[in-house]
Amino acid sequence: MMNVSNAECFFQASLEATQLKTPYPNPNMSRSLDKNILSELKSEDPKPVYHDLSRLFANLPESGLLEIEFLGQSHPLEPGVNYLQDENAVAIPKLRLVQAFFVAHQILQKYLQASRVITNDVIAATSILLLMDPEHLTAANIRKRALSLPGHLTQATLKSELQFVDSLLTARLHRHTKSPTLWSHRRWIVSTCWALGIPLDIRYDIQNVVMVAGERHPRNYVAWQHARFLIDHDAALAATVAFDVKAFCLRNHSDISGWAFLSDCIARIQDEETRRSAWSSILEDVLSMVESFRWTNESVWVFLRIMVAREPANEQESKRFISTNAELSARVPHSSPQWLIIERARQWRDRYGVPKVA
Numbered sequence: 001m002m003n004v005s006n007a008e009c010f011f012q013a014s015l016e017a018t019q020l021k022t023p024y025p026n027p028n029m030s031r032s033l034d035k036n037i038l039s040e041l042k043s044e045d046p047k048p049v050y051h052d053l054s055r056l057f058a059n060l061p062e063s064g065l066l067e068i069e070f071l072g073q074s075h076p077l078e079p080g081v082n083y084l085q086d087e088n089a090v091a092i093p094k095l096r097l098v099q100a101f102f103v104a105h106q107i108l109q110k111y112l113q114a115s116r117v118i119t120n121d122v123i124a125a126t127s128i129l130l131l132m133d134p135e136h137l138t139a140a141n142i143r144k145r146a147l148s149l150p151g152h153l154t155q156a157t158l159k160s161e162l163q164f165v166d167s168l169l170t171a172r173l174h175r176h177t178k179s180p181t182l183w184s185h186r187r188w189i190v191s192t193c194w195a196l197g198i199p200l201d202i203r204y205d206i207q208n209v210v211m212v213a214g215e216r217h218p219r220n221y222v223a224w225q226h227a228r229f230l231i232d233h234d235a236a237l238a239a240t241v242a243f244d245v246k247a248f249c250l251r252n253h254s255d256i257s258g259w260a261f262l263s264d265c266i267a268r269i270q271d272e273e274t275r276r277s278a279w280s281s282i283l284e285d286v287l288s289m290v291e292s293f294r295w296t297n298e299s300v301w302v303f304l305r306i307m308v309a310r311e312p313a314n315e316q317e318s319k320r321f322i323s324t325n326a327e328l329s330a331r332v333p334h335s336s337p338q339w340l341i342i343e344r345a346r347q348w349r350d351r352y353g354v355p356k357v358a
Contacts, residue, residue, distance in 0.1 A: 046099035050128065052082040053100045056090060057127035058120075060163050064088050068131075068171035070097065097132055104128035108138070118146045130168060134179035144188060155198050162189050169223075170212040177217040183226050194233065202230045202237055203244065211248050214258055224261040231268060238268040239278050246282050249303075250289055259303035267310065279311045284320065291324050294331065296338035305345040309352040321349065 060066065067089040071077075077084065077093055084091040104125035111122045123146055126139035133139075147157055165186050168176045176182060186209075193200055206227050213223040227245075231238055242265040249258045266282065269275035283304075290300060308321050325346050332338045 044099065046103050049082045049096045050100040050103035053092065053096065053131075054104075054124035054128055056083070056085075057131075057164055057167075058124060060160065060167070061088050065163060065170055066090050066167035068092065068167060068173065070094050070173065092131075097128075100128045101132040104132075108142075111142075112138075118142060118149070122146075127164065130182070134168065134173075134176045135181045137181055140181055140185045143185070147189075147192070153192065153196060155193075155196075158189055158193050158196075158198060162186070162193075165189065166209050170209060170216065172216060174217060177213040178220050178222050180222055183222050187226060187229060190230070202234055203241055205230060206241055207244055211244075214248065214255065215252065218252065218255050219257045221257045221260075224257045227261055228264060231265060235268050235270055238265050238270070239274050242266050242269070242278050242282065246285060249300075250286070253289070253293075253295055254297050254299050256299040256302065259299050263303055263306050263310075266307075276311065279307065280317065283307050283313075283317060287320055287324050291327065294328060296328055296332060296342060298341045301341050301345040305348040308349045309354065312354045322346070 056066065065088065069089075069091050071084075071091050071093045073095075075091075075093070077096075082096045083093070107121055107125040108129065111118070111125075122142060126136075126142050129136045129139040143161065147153060147161060165182055169179070169182055169186065171177065190200060210223045210227045210230075214220045217223070227241075231241060242262060245258065245262045245265055249255065249262050252258055262282070266275065266279055269278055286300070286304065286307075289295070290304070295301075304321065308318075313321070325342055329339060329342045329346075332342070
């Protein structure tokens with residue numbers, strides 16, 4: 001196991017090789033803003049708004065994640081009220097976020113052009129920058145540098161950073177849940193925890209971060225790729241996680257990314273008997289749902305054809321697949337895309353299926 005001092009040196013060296021990219025506000029940004037919003041931006045002091053919003057992330061809840069969403073102009077707040085909060089749920093008007101962003105950007109510019117000393121003000125600014133723009137690579141890299149300072153790589157600071165980034169990844173914000181920059185930042189935090197021997201609950205993370213992000217943003221391949229990264233660290237969890245993901249997929253049957261991960265997760269089960277048992281159980285459950293609800297979408301049938309081609313099916317399992325396929329095929333017009341999907345699944349099984357078992 002890597003000790004703290006060695007880990008600090010390793011991650012500091014890796015960060016020194018990372019070039020900071022500085023996004024400057026578009027000088028023509030005002031053209032894309034409503035005149036009323038521009039008027040409010042010019043008439044109000046944005047600093048109190050910035051301080052209120054940045055304190056949200058400086059004082060994260062003791063347990064759980066912030067549940068963040070943005071409010072439009074249809075939900076105006078009283079003067080002096082910069083956000084609404086009910087326990088962990090937070091609603092922020094877009095106007096207030098823009099005001100806070102301008103202040104945060106000024107703080108970032110001073111940091112980049114002057115001392116390059118990472119202060120608490122700079123860290124607070126990066127939280128607002130990432131809330132406004134989840135692809136703000138400079139803000140994410142500054143947070144890595146701050147964590148990598150001598151004495152800062154502790155379980156408390158890393159868990160706090162994980163809570164911050166998970167709050168963004170699971171927010172009701174379309175760009176954040178599928179942000180490559182935020183998922184990469186999370187991967188760095190997790191890798192750092194593992195290098196320092198800090199335990200993480202992988203199953204919990206897949207259930208409460210990856211799956212939530214997958215529901216907020218369907219077909220979230222970036223989130224599911226992170227799940228592969230997590231499960232590869234402890235393949236012994238693959239069987240348990242597979243049944244968790246099966247439940248997700250049955251709730252979101254058109255999500256091809258979820259089905260693809262479920263297929264990969266089953267394949268990662270190392271014990272042959274356990275894998276065969278999980279495969280058979282999940283196949284039966286999915287076929288039952290397909291038959292009951294007459295699912296003909298491509299996502300579920302691509303999953304099924306891979307399942308029956310990957311593992312040797314016994315006679316009962318083969319008949320189950322064929323009968324369900326034939327029943328749905330007979331119910332849809334042969335000129336429809338749905339019939340073609342079902343027919344291709346049967347052809348795939350016939351061509352690539354492994355020999356049957358007794």
